[in-house]
Amino acid sequence: MAKIKKSSSAQASLKMGLSDERIPKLFGILLILVAVYLGVAFFSYLFTWKVDQDRVLRFSWKLLLNDGPTVDNWLGRLGAFLSNFWMYFLFGVPSFGVVYLLWRAGLNFLRRQPISKLINPFVTVMLAMMGGAVLLEFLFGSFTNFPLGGAVGAYLVSHLTRVLGAFGVILLLLTLVAIYLVFEVRIDFNGTPEQIKNDVINHFSGRFRGGKIGAPTKYGTGANNTSGSGGDGEVPALAPSFTDPEPATAPLRPSSAKAAILRPGGDDDFEIEGPATLGDQGIEQLAGKQMEMPMDAVGDLTLVGTDPLATGVDNLILADGDTGINTDLAVTAQNQNHTEPYDPTLDLPNFTPPHVGLLLERETGSAEVDRSELEANKDQIIETLLNYKIEITKIRATIGPTVTLYEIVPAPGVRISKIKNLEDDIALSLAALGIRIIAPIPGRGTIGIEVPNKNPQMVSMREVLESEKFQNAKMDLPLALGKTIKNEVLIADLAKMPHLLVAGATGQGKSVGINSIIMSLLYKKHPSQVKLVMIDPKKVELFPYAKLESHFLAFLPGQTEPITTETTKVIHVLNSLCIEMDQRYDLLKKASARNIKEYNEKFVARRLNPEKGHKFLPFIVLIIDEFADLIMTAGKEVEMPIARLAQLSRAVGIHLVIATQRPSVNIITGVIKANFPARIAYKVTAKVDSRTILDGGGADQLIGRGDMLLSNAGDIVRLQGAFVDTPEVEEVINFIGKQRGYVEPYLLPEYNTDEEMAGSGSLSYADLDDNFEDAARLIISQQHGSTSMIQRRLKLGYNRAGRIMDQMEQLGLVGPAQGSKPREVLVYDENELTRFIDDLRNRG
Ligand SMILES: Nc1ncnc2c1ncn2[C@@H]1O[C@H](COP(=O)(O)OP(=O)(O)OP(=O)(O)O)[C@@H](O)[C@H]1O
Numbered sequence: 001m002a003k004i005k006k007s008s009s010a011q012a013s014l015k016m017g018l019s020d021e022r023i024p025k026l027f028g029i030l031l032i033l034v035a036v037y038l039g040v041a042f043f044s045y046l047f048t049w050k051v052d053q054d055r056v057l058r059f060s061w062k063l064l065l066n067d068g069p070t071v072d073n074w075l076g077r078l079g080a081f082l083s084n085f086w087m088y089f090l091f092g093v094p095s096f097g098v099v100y101l102l103w104r105a106g107l108n109f110l111r112r113q114p115i116s117k118l119i120n121p122f123v124t125v126m127l128a129m130m131g132g133a134v135l136l137e138f139l140f141g142s143f144t145n146f147p148l149g150g151a152v153g154a155y156l157v158s159h160l161t162r163v164l165g166a167f168g169v170i171l172l173l174l175t176l177v178a179i180y181l182v183f184e185v186r187i188d189f190n191g192t193p194e195q196i197k198n199d200v201i202n203h204f205s206g207r208f209r210g211g212k213i214g215a216p217t218k219y220g221t222g223a224n225n226t227s228g229s230g231g232d233g234e235v236p237a238l239a240p241s242f243t244d245p246e247p248a249t250a251p252l253r254p255s256s257a258k259a260a261i262l263r264p265g266g267d268d269d270f271e272i273e274g275p276a277t278l279g280d281q282g283i284e285q286l287a288g289k290q291m292e293m294p295m296d297a298v299g300d301l302t303l304v305g306t307d308p309l310a311t312g313v314d315n316l317i318l319a320d321g322d323t324g325i326n327t328d329l330a331v332t333a334q335n336q337n338h339t340e341p342y343d344p345t346l347d348l349p350n351f352t353p354p355h356v357g358l359l360l361e362r363e364t365g366s367a368e369v370d371r372s373e374l375e376a377n378k379d380q381i382i383e384t385l386l387n388y389k390i391e392i393t394k395i396r397a398t399i400g401p402t403v404t405l406y407e408i409v410p411a412p413g414v415r416i417s418k419i420k421n422l423e424d425d426i427a428l429s430l431a432a433l434g435i436r437i438i439a440p441i442p443g444r445g446t447i448g449i450e451v452p453n454k455n456p457q458m459v460s461m462r463e464v465l466e467s468e469k470f471q472n473a474k475m476d477l478p479l480a481l482g483k484t485i486k487n488e489v490l491i492a493d494l495a496k497m498p499h500l501l502v503a504g505a506t507g508q509g510k511s512v513g514i515n516s517i518i519m520s521l522l523y524k525k526h527p528s529q530v531k532l533v534m535i536d537p538k539k540v541e542l543f544p545y546a547k548l549e550s551h552f553l554a555f556l557p558g559q560t561e562p563i564t565t566e567t568t569k570v571i572h573v574l575n576s577l578c579i580e581m582d583q584r585y586d587l588l589k590k591a592s593a594r595n596i597k598e599y600n601e602k603f604v605a606r607r608l609n610p611e612k613g614h615k616f617l618p619f620i621v622l623i624i625d626e627f628a629d630l631i632m633t634a635g636k637e638v639e640m641p642i643a644r645l646a647q648l649s650r651a652v653g654i655h656l657v658i659a660t661q662r663p664s665v666n667i668i669t670g671v672i673k674a675n676f677p678a679r680i681a682y683k684v685t686a687k688v689d690s691r692t693i694l695d696g697g698g699a700d701q702l703i704g705r706g707d708m709l710l711s712n713a714g715d716i717v718r719l720q721g722a723f724v725d726t727p728e729v730e731e732v733i734n735f736i737g738k739q740r741g742y743v744e745p746y747l748l749p750e751y752n753t754d755e756e757m758a759g760s761g762s763l764s765y766a767d768l769d770d771n772f773e774d775a776a777r778l779i780i781s782q783q784h785g786s787t788s789m790i791q792r793r794l795k796l797g798y799n800r801a802g803r804i805m806d807q808m809e810q811l812g813l814v815g816p817a818q819g820s821k822p823r824e825v826l827v828y829d830e831n832e833l834t835r836f837i838d839d840l841r842n843r844g
Pocket of ligand 1: 458459504505506507508509510511512513661705706707720721722723724
């Protein structure tokens with residue numbers, strides 16, 4: 001690598017032409033210096049204008065000659081002349097916009113970004129300068145002699161006031177601001193004033209952040225931030241939000257009668273933890289230790305991200321050769337020559353992540369908990385346990401969004417196993433739907449009884465996404481799943497799980513849960529950092545996400561629908577993912593990297609050569625909504641690749657989320673279970689189903705509507721899932737879908753079954769690329785078998801055009817490749833092609 005660099009720079013020094021990267025860099029430095037000069041001169045003008053103005057006006061450019069007068073401007077006569085020119089004759093104070101533009105242009109040249117990137121800021125700043133000049137002149141012009149809005153501002157104001165009247169000018173200015181807010185900032189007027197303010201602040205901070213050298217991006221993959229979101233020392237060994245922090249509330253009244261046996265009716269030693277509205281006399285706000293539910297802490301993968309167009313040799317060919325390609329994307333190719341760290345998000349630099357205003361602010365229900373409800377439940381628990389001769393010394397309540405946890409301390413001598421054995425009887429006696437007994441609560445030595453609240457609260461997706469925990473989560477694949485019994489938002493890192501099995505009876509919240517998982521990723525990650533592979537045999541659950549095809553989705557080449565629904569295609573996708581996994585392992589091996597984190601770090605530092613096939617690797621999340629149908633129809637053909645992926649894909653950043661509403665053993669097989677230590681169970685109808693999912697009961701005692709158990713390697717935590725409705729999901733999808741995506745989506749490797757590879761005979765009509773017919777017609781009409789012609793004329797990527805050419809060869813339309821020469825075309829007449837294709841179609 002070092003060698004290559006050396007020789008190329010030696011060559012460059014022989015001939016310093018326009019292609020020499022040093023020239024734009026020099027030019028960039030020059031522009032920055034000019035910007036600094038003008039900035040200082042303008043600033044000085046604010047103080048020296050009175051003295052200098054007369055002299056400059058009298059002498060004009062002659063001021064620059066030797067015999068002119070002296071001036072006060074800190075940057076001499078040139079400073080006085082230029083600042084007067086801009087401030088007095090042009091835009092007044094908004095002339096500082098020119099300084100910004102020069103600075104920005106300088107950086108652009110330094111970074112060797114395309115000039116087209118400057119068009120937007122140029123137009124915006126020019127308009128802002130004009131608007132600003134009018135505004136300043138209109139509002140304050142009559143109070144000062146200083147040319148606040150310059151001649152431009154003064155002229156426009158006087159002209160506009162004559163045409164529209166003073167009030168008309170005010171309305172015009174307000175209209176301009178409104179147009180800006182609607183088109184550029186995309187304000188959601190449904191939001192609260194606070195959100196609108198945040199949107200505006202985010203908009204502007206985002207804009208200006210884009211102009212700083214090496215500033216970390218909002219996705220944590222800034223050029224300087226090579227270790228990505230989970231750099232060393234940043235990610236705790238345990239997934240942070242899985243371990244609830246110790247709350248700081250102190251007990252108001254210490255428990256006095258520890259040894260006393262509790263009787264129903266009394267409220268001694270009944271301690272309650274929960275919403276503040278419970279601060280009633282006689283009830284305590286308790287500082288209890290919290291349940292610890294550590295996640296699997298093996299390894300710590302770090303996201304750096306990837307860009308599908310950026311680095312593959314194919315894509316570089318595409319970027320160089322195709323004039324139709326968006327110049328912004330061609331940054332990528334230039335990015336290759338840079339010495340600064342690589343930043344994958346720069347390939348879609350203007351991508352704006354969805355804002356929470358797209359989600360509804362829901363009425364989460366009253367936080368008030370009825371004291372009599374608590375007392376009644378406490379009495380019933382004590383009484384029921386006494387019936388079984390179980391005495392307790394202390395009971396404490398923790399009120400969650402939908403259930404209250406009564407934590408009891410048994411009297412000395414009561415064996416926990418006794419309570420465990422009586423679990424079903426106790427539940428029956430308590431006779432409320434959804435009672436779950438946890439005996440003992442791991443690490444606490446106490447027993448938990450969860451009882452549903454009469455007035456459950458909903459947990460909205462918006463509130464969990466807005467929570468500080470989510471906002472600050474430095475995880476590779478953060479999932480905002482819901483709230484724990486302690487009303488705390490729980491964020492889990494899918495990258496550490498490393499796969500997730502989701503199961504529950506129909507109508508209990510699974511689809512909402514899958515949506516909240518996807519939403520979490522869409523809200524937190526840039527399209528260059530994560531790709532979603534979606535499989536939806538039911539065809540109804542995931543289809544709205546198809547609009548994200550050129551942003552977040554990955555699928556097979558030639559696939560018309562980016563979301564896979566047919567079983568045969570699903571098998572292809574799964575096997576293709578296995579190939580992707582193997583290819584990623586090969587890349588890791590070549591790069592001597594142990595996992596995706598190390599690999600991407602090396603890539604960011606430009607220690608891996610893209611010409612040798614190295615590229616940025618995004619995380620890939622495979623989502624299967626309803627894999628029961630697949631297992632039933634394709635059995636091992638589906639189960640085996642899933643198991644293989646689950647066993648091996650973690651190190652290369654491929655993670656699986658598979659869901660089913662049929663939690664039976666023939667669906668969730670031993671092989672699947674063994675490879676999915678992290679599982680989510682929604683309510684199921686029978687205990688046996690709960691055992692199938694969680695290896696234990698509990699899911700049968702849930703209350704539905706998003707009430708769920710999250711289990712990781714045996715540790716179980718009860719959560720109220722975040723709720724997001726389909727229209728909200730669609731809003732978010734539209735928000736992203738409307739933005740510019742990659743020219744070519746992220747394609748998975750092609751997978752051919754053995755028969756398909758055997759020869760032309762097995763290639764069916766369905767296998768043909770969507771552009772096959774057009775490409776074949778082109779080749780035949782031109783009698784010229786060239787891939788690059790297909791690429792150019794049909795505006796296809798190099799890979800895809802190459803694949804179409806292979807299919808033509810398989811079908812005998814063209815001869816084999818002949819090096820750089822075009823292939824021989826074996827069909828001479830388009831009618832013959834029509835017959836051939838009809839034939840193929842009829843064969844199916
Ligand atoms: N987290 C939640 N909070 C509140 N209500 C919820 C939550 N999740 C689901 N619900 C309620 O339960 C209903 C069913 O949820 P959902 O569609 O997710 O179930 P499902 O298990 O996916 O059903 P199916 O298997 O038929 O697709 C929702 O329409 C909603 O009313």
